[in-house]
Amino acid sequence: MKLSGARPMFWPKSCARCGTKGHGLRLKRTIVLVGMMGSGKSAIGRALSARLQVPFQDSDAAIEEAAQETIAEIFARDGEAFFRRRETEVIQRLLDGPPAVLSTGGGAFLAARNREIIAQAGVSVWLDAPLQLLWERVRHKDTRPLLRTPDPLATLTTLFKERTPIYAKAGLTLSVRPRNSIEQTTQSLIELLQDHPDILETPT
Numbered sequence: 001m002k003l004s005g006a007r008p009m010f011w012p013k014s015c016a017r018c019g020t021k022g023h024g025l026r027l028k029r030t031i032v033l034v035g036m037m038g039s040g041k042s043a044i045g046r047a048l049s050a051r052l053q054v055p056f057q058d059s060d061a062a063i064e065e066a067a068q069e070t071i072a073e074i075f076a077r078d079g080e081a082f083f084r085r086r087e088t089e090v091i092q093r094l095l096d097g098p099p100a101v102l103s104t105g106g107g108a109f110l111a112a113r114n115r116e117i118i119a120q121a122g123v124s125v126w127l128d129a130p131l132q133l134l135w136e137r138v139r140h141k142d143t144r145p146l147l148r149t150p151d152p153l154a155t156l157t158t159l160f161k162e163r164t165p166i167y168a169k170a171g172l173t174l175s176v177r178p179r180n181s182i183e184q185t186t187q188s189l190i191e192l193l194q195d196h197p198d199i200l201e202t203p204t
Helices: 041-052 059-067 073-076 080-094 114-122 129-137 153-169 182-194
Strands: 030-036 057-059 101-103 122-128 174-175
Touching: 030 041, 030 073, 030 114, 030 129, 041 057, 041 101, 041 182, 057 153, 059 080, 073 080, 101 114, 114 122, 129 153, 174 182
Parallel strands: 030 101, 030 122, 057 101, 122 174
Antiparallel strands: none
């Protein structure tokens, strides 16, 4: 299987409710959202891109678009090692452009090469969600190839324990609170980014 050069990019629409017009915020580096499956990377990523009026990109969606196959199908046919190599290629390509918001797959940040690429071209933000919240979000979905095991909760728990120390290497960390809405979490993320003017420029 050979991936094409497709680069899915979604431009957000202005939203008066979200305050996307006249906010004056300027993103200076690409925000790369990392974390466990179910942590909200895609949902928060789309909301953040709308608030900042920058493109939203999703590495998993880009891989599926280029391969014309789902992530689960790629895993089943070619294996995880093959998928991870293609994932690195796609992430590097997506980061080659103007500042945007990029959502990555749960395993992407585990690779040292990916962490280096992200640090060079943008800034990683770990969406730190508690295990119980993650389980509530993924337990009824069959699109997670790593959870296709006899005991998916035990598998998720193991992945959570193994991956947390690596996610903690991200440039920034945002705690995801179970009761917060997408809008509230996105606002918390913007406030976090505003503490770093080298990432998000705030009008004075």
